[in-house]
Structures are given as C-alpha cells and as structure tokens.
Amino acid sequence: MIKRHTNALTYKDIEANQIIFCEGCNVTNNPWFNHLPWAFTKGEMIKIENEHIEANKLIYGDRFLLPVDKHKAWIGATYSITDLTSTPTAEAKSELEQAAIGLVNGPFNTIETRAALRPSLRDRHPVLGFSDQTMQIGIFNGLGSKGVLTGPFRASEMANLIENHLVQPEKMVNISRFNKK
Ligand SMILES: Cc1cc2nc3c(=O)[nH]c(=O)nc-3n(C[C@H](O)[C@H](O)[C@H](O)COP(=O)(O)OP(=O)(O)OC[C@H]3O[C@@H](n4cnc5c(N)ncnc54)[C@H](O)[C@@H]3O)c2cc1C
Numbered sequence: 001m002i003k004r005h006t007n008a009l010t011y012k013d014i015e016a017n018q019i020i021f022c023e024g025c026n027v028t029n030n031p032w033f034n035h036l037p038w039a040f041t042k043g044e045m046i047k048i049e050n051e052h053i054e055a056n057k058l059i060y061g062d063r064f065l066l067p068v069d070k071h072k073a074w075i076g077a078t079y080s081i082t083d084l085t086s087t088p089t090a091e092a093k094s095e096l097e098q099a100a101i102g103l104v105n106g107p108f109n110t111i112e113t114r115a116a117l118r119p120s121l122r123d124r125h126p127v128l129g130f131s132d133q134t135m136q137i138g139i140f141n142g143l144g145s146k147g148v149l150t151g152p153f154r155a156s157e158m159a160n161l162i163e164n165h166l167v168q169p170e171k172m173v174n175i176s177r178f179n180k181k
Pocket of ligand 1: 022023024025026042043044045064076077078115116117118119140141142143144145146147148149150
C-alpha cells in the first residue's frame with residue numbers, strides 16, 4: 001500500500017517524491033483515476049507463418065504485418081467497442097486471415113491468436129498530469145489505439161511536466177480537461 005507523507009511517498013521499501021501511474025487498463029483498480037471517462041476498446045491479432053515473410057519488412061496501413069521471426073508475423077488489428085473481453089474470437093480470426101491474404105504471398109498458417117484491451121478514454125485522447133488533490137500522484141495513460149506511435153512524444157511531454165510544472169502538456173491530453181468547471 002502506498003503511504004503519503006508531507007514531502008514523500010513510500011511503497012514497501014521505496015521512497016519517492018512522486019508516483020506516476022502508467023498501468024494501462026488496470027487503471028480501473030486505481031482509486032485516484034478510475035473516475036475518468038474510460039472507454040476501452042478491444043483489439044485482436046493473429047500470428048501467421050508463411051515462407052515469404054521477411055524478418056525486416058514491416059507493413060503498416062489499415063492493417064499491419066509485424067514480422068517477429070523468420071517466416072512469422074503478427075497481423076492486426078481488429079477494433080471492437082462492444083465485446084470488452086480479452087478472449088480471441090473466431091470472427092476476428094477470420095477477418096484478420098482475410099486481411100493476411102492481401103499482405104503476404106501464397107498460403108499461410110495461423111499459429112496463434114491474441115486479444116487485449118486498449119486503454120482509451122471516451123474522447124480518444126491520452127491523459128497526462130497530476131491528481132487535482134495532490135502533485136504527488138500523477139497519471140500517464142489513455143494511449144489508446146496509437147500508443148506505440150505517440151507514446152514517445154507524450155512521454156517527453158510528461159517528463160517536462162514532472163521536471164517543470166509550468167510546462168503543461170497539450171490541452172487535448174491534459175488531465176485538466178476533466179476538472180469540474
Ligand atoms: C491488438 C492491439 C493492437 C495495437 N496496435 C497498435 C498499433 O499498430 N500502433 C500503435 O501505435 N498502437 C497500437 N496498439 C495500442 C498500444 O498497444 C497501446 O496504446 C499501448 O500499449 C499503451 O501503452 P501503456 O504503456 O499505456 O499501457 P500497457 O501497454 O497496457 O502497459 C501497462 C503496463 O502496466 C503494467 N501494470 C498494470 N498494473 C500494474 C501494477 N499494479 N503494478 C505493476 N505493473 C502494472 C501492465 O502489466 C502493463 O505491462 C494496439 C493495441 C492492441 C491491444
């Protein structure tokens with residue numbers, strides 16, 4: 001359990017000035033930030049095997065092909081706002097196998113399926129900043145469907161905020177957008 005002191009926080013044997021929660025969808029268990037308007041989306045991927053897949057050739061468009069090994073790649077991803085389980089479905093597998101036909105040459109085998117939730121907010125923008133109750137407790141989350149792409153830039157905004165509280169992140173991603181007017 002995290003304990004708050006006047007100028008520090010402690011967790012087990014760790015003492016820190018601040019804590020920044022970057023916990024993805026696990027935010028629903030976080031009493032400081034679970035009140036934000038979270039609206040997760042489900043995504044599924046399949047891993048395929050095909051003799052023409054090249055280890056260093058990534059394809060990124062409507063669908064992506066991400067080589068993970070010689071002759072193996074992830075194909076993704078689907079998008080659902082209704083089914084919010086983390087269970088792979090036959091429908092998504094079939095949708096992605098159709099997409100794979102256009103991404104690889106020749107026949108392929110599907111060797112794995114995976115599903116996960118993307119941590120998104122209702123307005124589909126990330127959330128960066130500190131609790132309105134204390135500057136000791138911050139959040140970096142809500143990266144949604146483009147988190148890999150935008151994460152580094154948003155992380156630099158968060159680092160600036162931590163180091164210099166006057167340098168605020170862009171309004172669109174700032175937690176202040178959820179403060180009561
Ligand atoms: C199927 C799918 C396809 C995607 N495709 C793309 C894409 O093509 N391009 C793109 O840019 N983005 C894509 N994304 C989105 C991207 O993966 C997410 O935006 C990104 O992973 C969010 O990063 P994050 O670090 O905020 O959260 P996460 O990646 O969820 O990481 C949170 C981490 O915190 C850990 N954690 C949680 N609670 C605790 C705790 N109490 N203690 C310790 N650790 C904890 C978790 O184990 C996890 O490792 C995709 C997502 C999915 C599901």
